[in-house]
Amino acid sequence: MSPAMAIVNNQSKSKSKSKANDGGDDDHVIMESQYQKGVKHLCENGIKKVPRKYILPDSDRPNNADKQQPLLHAAAAPNIKLPIIDFSELQGPNRAQVLKSLASACEEYGFFQVVNHGITNDVISNMIDVCTRFFDLPFEERSKYMSSDMTAPVRYGTSFNQNKDSVFCWRDFLKLMCNPESLPHWPSSPTDLRRLAATYAKETKYLFMEIVEAILESLGVWGATTMNNNKTEEDDGDSDDDDEILKQFEDGSQLMVVNYYPACPEPDLTLGMPPHSDYGFLTLLLQDHVQGLQIQHKDKWVTVQPIPNSFVVNVGDHLEIFSNGRYKSVLHRVLVNSAKSRISVASLHALPMESTVRPSPALIDKANPRRYKDTDFSSFLNYISSCEPKRKNFLESRKLI
Numbered sequence: 102m103s104p105a106m107a108i109v110n111n112q113s114k115s116k117s118k119s120k121a122n123d124g125g126d127d128d129h130v131i132m133e134s135q136y137q138k139g140v141k142h143l144c145e146n147g148i149k150k151v152p153r154k155y156i157l158p159d160s161d162r163p164n165n166a167d168k169q170q171p172l173l174h175a176a177a178a179p180n181i182k183l184p185i186i187d188f189s190e191l192q193g194p195n196r197a198q199v200l201k202s203l204a205s206a207c208e209e210y211g212f213f214q215v216v217n218h219g220i221t222n223d224v225i226s227n228m229i230d231v232c233t234r235f236f237d238l239p240f241e242e243r244s245k246y247m248s249s250d251m252t253a254p255v256r257y258g259t260s261f262n263q264n265k266d267s268v269f270c271w272r273d274f275l276k277l278m279c280n281p282e283s284l285p286h287w288p289s290s291p292t293d294l295r296r297l298a299a300t301y302a303k304e305t306k307y308l309f310m311e312i313v314e315a316i317l318e319s320l321g322v323w324g325a326t327t328m329n330n331n332k333t334e335e336d337d338g339d340s341d342d343d344d345e346i347l348k349q350f351e352d353g354s355q356l357m358v359v360n361y362y363p364a365c366p367e368p369d370l371t372l373g374m375p376p377h378s379d380y381g382f383l384t385l386l387l388q389d390h391v392q393g394l395q396i397q398h399k400d401k402w403v404t405v406q407p408i409p410n411s412f413v414v415n416v417g418d419h420l421e422i423f424s425n426g427r428y429k430s431v432l433h434r435v436l437v438n439s440a441k442s443r444i445s446v447a448s449l450h451a452l453p454m455e456s457t458v459r460p461s462p463a464l465i466d467k468a469n470p471r472r473y474k475d476t477d478f479s480s481f482l483n484y485i486s487s488c489e490p491k492r493k494n495f496l497e498s499r500k501l502i
């Protein structure tokens with residue numbers, strides 16, 4: 102079925118359903134088809150309350166304090182300064198020291214913030230600006246890119262997985278695959294989007310490559326690792342292997358997800374993004390000046406304080422697997438607020454789609470037995486298209502112990 106068909110069918114199915122659910126409350130009588138058009142569209146049509154479609158059960162709301170996992174009230178959640186990695190120091194005589202900080206950030210937080218990374222403020226502000234202008238376009242223009250095909254080169258949509266989520270989250274998105282064949286499919290409006298987003302993609306990929314090299318070195322697997330099916334545990338690492346690994350990352354996939362979170366009339370009832378971990382190896386996140394990202398740290402939700410022009414980098418599921426659990430792919434979520442909309446750009450980097458990810462043999466021994474099954478991109482896609490992703494279920498499904 103084409104994506105358009107899927108939406109048309111939802112519309113006719115859910116007219117009577119939403120009336121029944123909403124009990125005649127005018128604020129809530131909004132048809133399913135309207136939700137499918139996204140939160141921005143909903144807000145543009147004027148709403149004063151959060152429709153039921155977005156209202157989380159008490160236990161999942163931002164301010165819930167779960168008894169088993171006592172997470173702080175969101176409003177009282179302390180801000181956190183993530184460990185800061187000064188990228189320019191990585192290139193100099195203090196590299197060994199910075200690698201140690203990098204390792205402990207990945208072990209303790211699964212997150213760090215990169216400053217002095219060499220991507221100019223212009224490239225960054227141009228990206229935020231052009232993405233803002235994209236979301237400012239009339240709905241008819243944005244909706245040209247709506248698709249439920251997870252492999253589409255460009256995809257505009259809403260919520261986390263709008264075909265599966267029973268409760269929607271308060272975000273719209275534009276997803277851009279970053280391989281050269283995809284670029285001609287990116288939105289043609291605003292007219293400078295392709296140029297500015299392509300520059301941004303190229304620069305973040307370069308930064309990613311530098312960070313990956315540092316991460317492999319910090320794990321002590323540089324020169325001693327194997328990554329894919331063709332290698333065996335007996336292979337000795339050498340510089341050819343290192344080149345091969347870097348080549349795989351160079352050829353790997355990059356997906357840019359532009360998240361738009363409109364201001365929300367009742368932010369305590371919903372979330373911009375539910376708790377999730379990222380599937381890939383590393384994510385480089387750019388956020389505007391509005392805070393909203395929270396990470397789970399020591400069983401508490403803590404808010405990440407944005408640092409202008411920095412990147413928030415987080416360990417993805419593939420890196421947790423590759424590091425045999427030493428580096429942590431940590432749950433994070435996004436709060437919305439009643440005063441301001443927020444934009445973020447997540448650049449998700451992974452190995453090529455056909456690669457197998459497994460724990461590095463160099464990190465397995467008697468004291469540290471293999472903790473994860475092999476995995477690949479298609480098992481992840483099958484997983485998310487067949488269920489409502491809650492928390493970090495996919496990674497859980499790969500665990501051996």
Ligand SMILES: O=C(O)CCC(=O)C(=O)O
Nearest residue numbers: 358360388394435445447
């Ligand atoms: O908007 C943010 O701060 C986080 C976005 C995110 O978690 C994601 O795109 O996976």
